[in-house]
Amino acid sequence: QVQLRESGPGLMKPSETLSLICTVSGDSITNYYWNWIRQPAGGGLEWIGRVHINVATRYNPSLRSRVTMSIDRSKNQFSLHLNSVTAADTAVYYCARDAFKSSFDYWGQGTPVTVSS
């Protein structure tokens, strides 16, 4: 069974760089597209970006200047780095899989990130 699990810092200060890791089990990270999605409190879902082992990484244009995603094949993980965070980046962050169906069929449980001074 495919499972995704996010890990991250929880609490951050403004201007720091957010680093999150998604660990995948039950599937190889070399398959499919792997995504980050977030939801601020009281808000809707926002797609952040997509990474694939062989295909160009894609980012939400609104976040592109601050985001980097990568894959660690040896650990079956993928990561998100978001620099210069502000309170507006406070959200629950999810990782999710797109099995080439243009949709997200497996999700992590979500990890909350709070940016506060």
Next chain:
Amino acid sequence: DFQMTQSPSTLSASVGDRVTITCRASHSIGSELAWYQHKPGKAPKVLIYKATNLENGVPLRFSGSGSGTEFTLTISSLQPDDFATYYCQQYLNYLYNFGQGTKVEIK
């Protein structure tokens, strides 16, 4: 600029009601649309992919229709477990975009 418009933003309904939620795209997206159910504290769950395909394990009371710019999610007979927020999500030009969400509340 590409826009997704989901309506209504809130919907009050009773158990057994037929419920319809609509998503409109500013440009044609073919069939590249999915629907999700989201409950507080849980990850979103995909219900429909490629506009009309029911994801494995999703009850048959859920159905999706449409193509191009107008899409619909229908719940044929609302059940107590269906009170949640629903999102559409499109895929166009290698990018994904969610609608604003529809909260289905108990009438």
